[in-house]
Amino acid sequence: xxxxxxxxxxxxxxxxxxxxxxxxxxxxxxxxxxxxxxxxxxxxxxxxxxxxxxxxxxxxxxxxxxxxxxxxxxxxxxxxxxxxxxxxxxxxxxxxxxxxxxxxxxxxxxxxxxxxxxxxxxxxxxxxxxxxxxxxxxxxxxxxxxxxxxxxxxxxxxxxxxxxxxxxxxxxxxxxxxxxxxxxxxxxxxxxxxxxxxxxxxxxxxxxxxxxxxxxxxxxxxxxxxxxxxxxxxxxxxxxxxxxxxxx
Amino acid sequence: xxxxxxxxxxxxxxxxxxxxxxxxxxxxxxxxxxxxxxxxxxxxxxxxxxxxxxxxxxxxxxxxxxxxxxxxxxxxxxxxxxxxxxxxxxxxxxxxxxxxxxxxxxxxxxxxxxxxxxxxxxxxxxxxxxxxxxxxxxxxxxxxxxxxxxxxxxxxxxxxxxxxxxxxxxxxxxxxxxxxxxxxxxxxxxxxxxxxxxxxxxxxxxxxxxxxxxxxxxxxxxxxxxxxxxxxxxxxxxxxxxxxxxxxxxxxxxxxxxxxxxxxxxxxxxxxxxxxxxxxxxxxxxxxxxxxxxxxxxxxxxxxxxxxxxxxxxxxxxxxxxxxxxxxxxxxxxxxxxxxxxxxxxxxxxxxxxxxxxxxxxxxx
Ligand SMILES: Nc1ncnc2c1ncn2[C@@H]1O[C@H](COP(=O)(O)OP(=O)(O)OP(=O)(O)O)[C@@H](O)[C@H]1O
Ligand SMILES: [Mg+2]
Numbered sequence: 001x002x003x004x005x006x007x008x009x010x011x012x013x014x015x016x017x018x019x020x021x022x023x024x025x026x027x028x029x030x031x032x033x034x035x036x037x038x039x040x041x042x043x044x045x046x047x048x049x050x051x052x053x054x055x056x057x058x059x060x061x062x063x064x065x066x067x068x069x070x071x072x073x074x075x076x077x078x079x080x081x082x083x084x085x086x087x088x089x090x091x092x093x094x095x096x097x098x099x100x101x102x103x104x105x106x107x108x109x110x111x112x113x114x115x116x117x118x119x120x121x122x123x124x125x126x127x128x129x130x131x132x133x134x135x136x137x138x139x140x141x142x143x144x145x146x147x148x149x150x151x152x153x154x155x156x157x158x159x160x161x162x163x164x165x166x167x168x169x170x171x172x173x174x175x176x177x178x179x180x181x182x183x184x185x186x187x188x189x190x191x192x193x194x195x196x197x198x199x200x201x202x203x204x205x206x207x208x209x210x211x212x213x214x215x216x217x218x219x220x221x222x223x224x225x226x227x228x229x230x231x232x233x234x235x236x237x238x239x240x241x242x243x244x245x246x247x248x
Numbered sequence: 249x250x251x252x253x254x255x256x257x258x259x260x261x262x263x264x265x266x267x268x269x270x271x272x273x274x275x276x277x278x279x280x281x282x283x284x285x286x287x288x289x290x291x292x293x294x295x296x297x298x299x300x301x302x303x304x305x306x307x308x309x310x311x312x313x314x315x316x317x318x319x320x321x322x323x324x325x326x327x328x329x330x331x332x333x334x335x336x337x338x339x340x341x342x343x344x345x346x347x348x349x350x351x352x353x354x355x356x357x358x359x360x361x362x363x364x365x366x367x368x369x370x371x372x373x374x375x376x377x378x379x380x381x382x383x384x385x386x387x388x389x390x391x392x393x394x395x396x397x398x399x400x401x402x403x404x405x406x407x408x409x410x411x412x413x414x415x416x417x418x419x420x421x422x423x424x425x426x427x428x429x430x431x432x433x434x435x436x437x438x439x440x441x442x443x444x445x446x447x448x449x450x451x452x453x454x455x456x457x458x459x460x461x462x463x464x465x466x467x468x469x470x471x472x473x474x475x476x477x478x479x480x481x482x483x484x485x486x487x488x489x490x491x492x493x494x495x496x497x498x499x500x501x502x503x504x505x506x507x508x509x510x511x512x513x514x515x516x517x518x519x520x521x522x523x524x525x526x527x528x529x530x531x532x533x534x535x536x537x538x539x540x541x542x543x544x545x546x547x548x549x550x551x552x553x554x555x556x557x558x559x560x561x562x563x564x565x566x567x568x569x570x571x572x573x574x575x576x577x578x579x580x581x582x583x584x585x586x587x588x589x590x591x592x593x594x595x596x597x598x599x600x601x602x603x604x605x606x607x608x609x610x611x612x613x
Binding site: 049076 | 576
């Protein structure tokens with residue numbers, strides 16, 4: 001599904017990703033862990049197509065296509081989704097309107113007619129309820145004055161209704177209380193299937209207890225220094241990054 | 249060649265002397281005064297710009313009473329030229345309009361309809377409006393498709409306890425220069441929105457004088473004009489406990505210039521005044537420009553007055569967020585423009601007019 005090979009990325013002349021390779025197959029859940037500033041968010045931005053990043057070397061293949069040829073919205077419509085570490089606030093745009101516009105963009109891409117009002121209302125209500133997002137929340141401006149945890153839930157709501165093939169979750173667990181962490185994890189597990197893949201970026205094993213990853217990777221200074229299964233996350237919790245990197 | 253007329257002292261200076269000099273010539277030539285700094289009145293802006301096919305079709309708003317010539321009567325504003333009760337202020341437009349045009353009076357209380365429409369293309373005169381009762385609720389001012397060489401006054405006197413909503417469609421004019429004067433007696437309320445688009449050279453002046461316990465909400469929506477489009481406001485609080493709220497939003501592109509200059513004046517006896525003024529501009533390209541100049545002049549000590557202004561470009565991180573959810577750039581930019589302006593349209597009370605204004609905006613994004 002996603003194949004990153006020897007990726008080198010720089011921002012304003014500063015190299016951040018330094019030869020990163022990672023393959024994610026259909027139906028797999030990969031966790032990416034690593035110290036602050038190691039390049040996790042940078043990788044997720046590059047995958048989603050944000051401007052300002054220079055790809056100096058390497059390739060990214062998505063469903064057999066060159067991902068780097070696609071615009072940000074084309075990548076999204078091709079099934080790629082990034083839940084942001086810091087979701088943007090959009091004053092003046094009602095949350096439910098934003099969700100509807102996003103759904104309709106996807107439907108347009110798929111050659112489907114716009115979603116009818118009733119169907120949309122039903123879809124949004126059930127998905128929001130599952131995540132403990134009240135209907136008054138959907139009437140508010142997108143992410144404006146949302147608490148940290150509410151913003152993260154909003155990202156998962158967007159993911160739930162867009163049903164991406166490949167979802168990247170950038171520290172979605174940070175800032176969530178214990179109940180929210182469980183609810184968000186359930187949201188992810190509900191979408192999880194043999195058709196969908198996940199790249200879950202996190203600092204904590206806690207999340208991974210709920211979302212059992214198939215693989216765990218450790219990134220340091222722009223490259224993956226160690227890969228393993230779930231037990232690597234446990235080992236990491238015990239030893240910390242320094243020791244793990246040494247044994248790499 | 250005419251000699252330059254110094255207008256700094258207007259209108260307290262001898263008006264007739266001024267009139268003689270100015271009216272012989274193009275009224276906007278040789279013209280210099282602080283409050284008109286950005287308006288570029290002396291320049292011919294219209295020559296190399298053509299307007300878009302964008303029209304305000306107010307006929308889709310039903311049950312509107314159109315004001316006819318027979319609803320008006322003559323009034324002499326000239327004899328009052330030297331009487332003007334705005335403090336430390338100038339309006340060249342007022343003087344120019346009164347000297348250049350005759351004037352008509354309209355008593356709004358005579359209409360029983362919810363909405364009355366004043367179509368400026370049907371009149372050449374200045375308009376003096378009176379209102380004392382609750383109906384009509386809304387006055388629509390259709391200020392479209394004009395090309396005018398001198399200013400025009402629209403004066404509104406609101407009696408005690410009277411209320412009025414005003415929507416000013418300032419659309420597709422190549423030249424339009426208006427002086428609004430609003431005199432509010434105790435306990436009167438006004439909500440005013442000026443919707444401005446597809447104009448080449450315009451200036452709207454909003455002078456308002458508030459007595460006790462009044463409210464004035466003044467909104468400006470200015471999107472995709474050409475040339476130079478100027479808004480000037482002067483709100484004076486003359487008695488205690490009144491509230492004024494101004495929000496001007498503009499979006500500029502294609503090398504246009506949009507200006508907002510506004511002052512809140514609070515008299516020494518106007519305690520408990522609550523004044524708010526915000527002007528915000530969104531610039532979509534590198535060729536366009538916005539000037540914002542807010543001012544306060546306060547002589548009372550127990551007042552709440554605030555003002556602010558911003559000039560910004562489209563937030564690319566927000567555009568990216570939309571795109572990351574599959575929404576294409578063009579649509580994202582449209583939605584963000586609308587989001588920027590929406591506060592002004594939300595102020596409209598009449599649902600028909602609100603819906604029409606939204607559709608007008610949608611067709612202009
Ligand atoms: N726009 C930028 N300009 C300059 N440096 C940047 C920019 N964006 C990121 N960086 C730098 O790139 C490095 C990697 O940042 P990134 O956000 O990818 O880290 P991260 O692994 O996500 O960290 P965290 O765990 O704290 O979220 C950091 O040193 C950061 O300061
Ligand atoms: Mg990060």
